Amino acid sequence: MTSSPADSHRTREPVASLPRRDLFRLIADWFDEHRRDLPWRRPSVSxxxxxxxxxxxxxxxxxxxxxxxxxxxxxxxxxxxxxxxxxxxxxxxxxxxxxxxxxxxxxxxxxxxxxxxxxxxxxxxxxxxxxxxxxxxxxxxxxxxAFGQRIRVLDTNIRRVIGRVISGEFDQRPSSTAAERSLADSLLPASAGDSVIWNEGIMELGALICTARSPRCDDCPLAAHCTWNVEGRRVPEVRRSPVQKFAGTDRQLRGRVMKHLRQATGAAASEADLQRAAATDDARFARILQSLLTDRLVHRVPTGSAGDAAIALGPPPRAVR
DNA sequence: AAAGCGGGGCC
DNA sequence: GGCCCAGCTTT
Missing domain, CATH: 1.10.340.30 (Hypothetical protein; domain 2)
Structure with missing residues (x-):
């Protein structure tokens, strides 16, 4: 007889009745064993x-x-x-x-x-x-x-894990709600040391196990207690706003211009070269270039010859007198 | 509150 | 081709 998450919940302990201390311990033990060896996690990092x-x-x-x-x-x-x-x-x-x-x-x-x-x-x-x-x-x-303080950390991973485990659904809207922040506050362990482990551990769980697309609930230390899992992993009711397009947008063309400038051998590139790199029409390129200038990601450099200004990476140099 | 901002990998 | 990613800034 097979057992789906939905029909086996009676044998499990819902998170609501799980002592916070036990919830912390599950995460801390999992994190201790599975944390990634990321370079900025070395103890000597400033x-x-x-x-x-x-x-x-x-x-x-x-x-x-x-x-x-x-x-x-x-x-x-x-x-x-x-x-x-x-x-x-x-x-x-x-x-x-x-x-x-x-x-x-x-x-x-x-x-x-x-x-x-x-x-x-x-x-x-x-x-x-x-x-x-x-x-x-x-x-x-x-x-x-970096400082070991007791403070609520709320990123997309932690929002997703807390949402699924406690509420049974993930609010995918781009910014957290007051209810989410309050819930996260109530879960933060009392001691500073534990709160750091909690923050790191639950974030790592969201990055490695409780992922957005295809969560690996079979490997999750909270599977038996997770509201979302126990109730059959319903689709979230609160959807995110549509992800912004990239292909065909100004952002993509800006990216092409920036890439060309990063790779340019000289200090600058001509506008004609940059427009070829962007592969777009005059009006579009003019708009892109202006937005990059406004953002100070590029600046014009005088070239002596009339008319054909060159473009260089970064904000304009400070006026030297 | 909503829009704009890169780019790569995965489904 | 859509979706997602340890968000921030500006309007």
Whole structure:
């Protein structure tokens, strides 16, 4: 006789009656055994290294971040190193991680840490939150992972795990609701040390087991207690808004221009070359180029010869007098 | 609250 | 071809 998740729930203990301490223990033990050996999890990694890893991981899968992080940290080990780097080198090192504005924000963040915090990453979540490119998630992640503080961390993984395990459904809307934040607060272990393990462990569980697409519930330490699993894994009732298109969008064309500039041998490229790289018409290319200029991802360089300005990577250099 | 912002891998 | 990814900023 086979047993489906739906008809075997009577033999299981629902999460509502599972002591929080036991829930923590299940996650902590699983994490202890299955945690990935990510480079920024080595004990010697500085808070700055953790911050860099978090910014790189904003909307980029961790597997693609790891090699870029290693190279980046060898090149610019401290905020002061990155603060004074050539922005073009920063954008090249960012490579194809995506959303290159993040690279500029990260350098601005390094400059702000150098200027406002004596070159040391602040541990106060509010000070972190005030830094360029650091939002609520990243501030909490750095406070928790780099400084060991007891603070709620809520990313897409943790939202999904908590939603499924506790509520039986995952609210896929892009930002968390007050109810989700309150629920996450109520689950956070009392001690700072346990709260860090909780945050890391539940996030890792979401990344490796309780994935969005095809969750591996057979390998999940919470399977017997998970509301979503026990109730038959219904489709979520709260759907995310449609994922933004990429093919054919300005974003894709911007990406082509940036890629060409990263790989250009010289310091700059002609607009004609860039339009060929973008493979689009005049009006479209003009719009793309203007948006990149506005974002300070590129700047014009004078070429002496009339008319044909060249384009170079990064924000315009500061006026030197 | 919604839109804009890369790019690769997987189904 | 759609979906998803350790989100943030601007409007």
């Amino acid at each position: 808070p700055w290294g953790v911050l860099v890893s978090e910014v790189m991981s904003q909307q980029t899968p961790v597997g693609r971040v790891a090699p870029a992080w290693v190279e980046w940290m060898e090149t610019w080990p401290t905020p002061a190193d990155l603060a004074t780097a050539d922005p073009a080198d920063v954008l090249r090192a960012w490579g194809s991680l995506g959303y290159p504005r993040r690279a500029l924000r990260l350098q601005e963040c390094a400059q702000a840490i150098t200027d406002r915090h004596n070159g040391r990453v602040p541990g106060d979540p509010e000070l972190l939150r005030a830094l360029p490119g650091i939002g609520e998630y990243t501030a909490a992640a750095v406070a928790s992972f």
